[in-house]
Amino acid sequence: MLKGKTAVVTGASRGIGRAIAAKLASEGANIVINYVNRREEADQLTQDIENLGVKVLAVQADVSIFNQAQNLITRAKEEFGSLDILVNNAGITRDGLLMRMSEEDYDRVMDVNLKGVFNCTRQAVPLMVKQKSGRIINITSVVGLVGNAGQTNYAASKAGIIGFTKSLAKEIGSRNITVNAIAPGFIETDMTSDLPEKVKELSKESIALKRFGKPENVADAVYFLASGMGEYITGQVISVDGGMAF
Ligand code: NAP
Secondary structure, eight states, rough: OOOOOOEEEESOOHHHHHHHHHHHTTTOOOEEEEEEHHHHHHHHHHHHHHHHTTTTEOOOOOOOOHHHHHHHHHHHHHSSSSEEEEEEEOOOOOOOGGGOOOOOHHHHHHIIIIIIHHHHHHHHHHHHHHTTEEEEEEEEHHHHHHHTTHEEEEHHHHHHHHHHOOOHHHHHHHGGEEEEEEOOOOOSSSSHHHHHHHHHHHHTOOTSSSSOOOOHHHHHHHHHHSGGGGTTOOOEEEESSSSSOO
């Protein structure tokens, strides 16, 4: 149970982030939902979470912008009095072969996926150090572990998250703060829905369980790390990929 804890989930209006926010709320945590554009989805989730009997706040912020990320974390502490769990989930893709990739597509993916993790975590860590406890869970990808043609920008950002996670785990472990990453494989969300059928079929073939994952599969792993069960786990990358990359 996470009763009385405060969790911030970035990119919680849809997909994996939404499932994470719902799971942590169902386990009793008060939740700060972050979104960037989809206000309606965030409002709907706010309603759904309120119905679970916990406190919830939706904050619009582009995590790639330092001041907005700062405001997101500050609001959590102001509204709910603590910041116990930070889930850095917000992420985007701008796929393309390197030879055709624009500088803008490279930069945007790095800014949201990797700098966004820095921006939110930079603001959260001093609060957690003061509290003498905290859980930071970063959503990376199997692509950050094994690479993927057409995703040099995305893979670089996700591999960056892994280095960030391991380094920070060493920095703040003595403060009773754990820092881990979860590497999803192919999860059915808006991010993967537009992929060509051929790519989907090939991906499915490469998965030991021969099926795609659901956002809830990732949310369960986040809950495990955020709960008492995860108290002695830090600096790890846990794959939730049905056996896609091992
Ligand atoms: P999704 O369905 O496309 O949802 C993306 C979420 O991120 C939305 O809530 C979106 O907010 C938010 N977001 C995008 N840019 C943002 C920004 N600049 N600031 C704040 N929030 C922003 O994606 P998903 O599939 O759930 O993916 C979630 C995470 O899992 C990502 O980090 C992704 O890389 C990772 N992942 C996904 C898969 C997969 O197969 N789906 C696999 C491995 C890793 P709005 O709704 O407001 O636009």
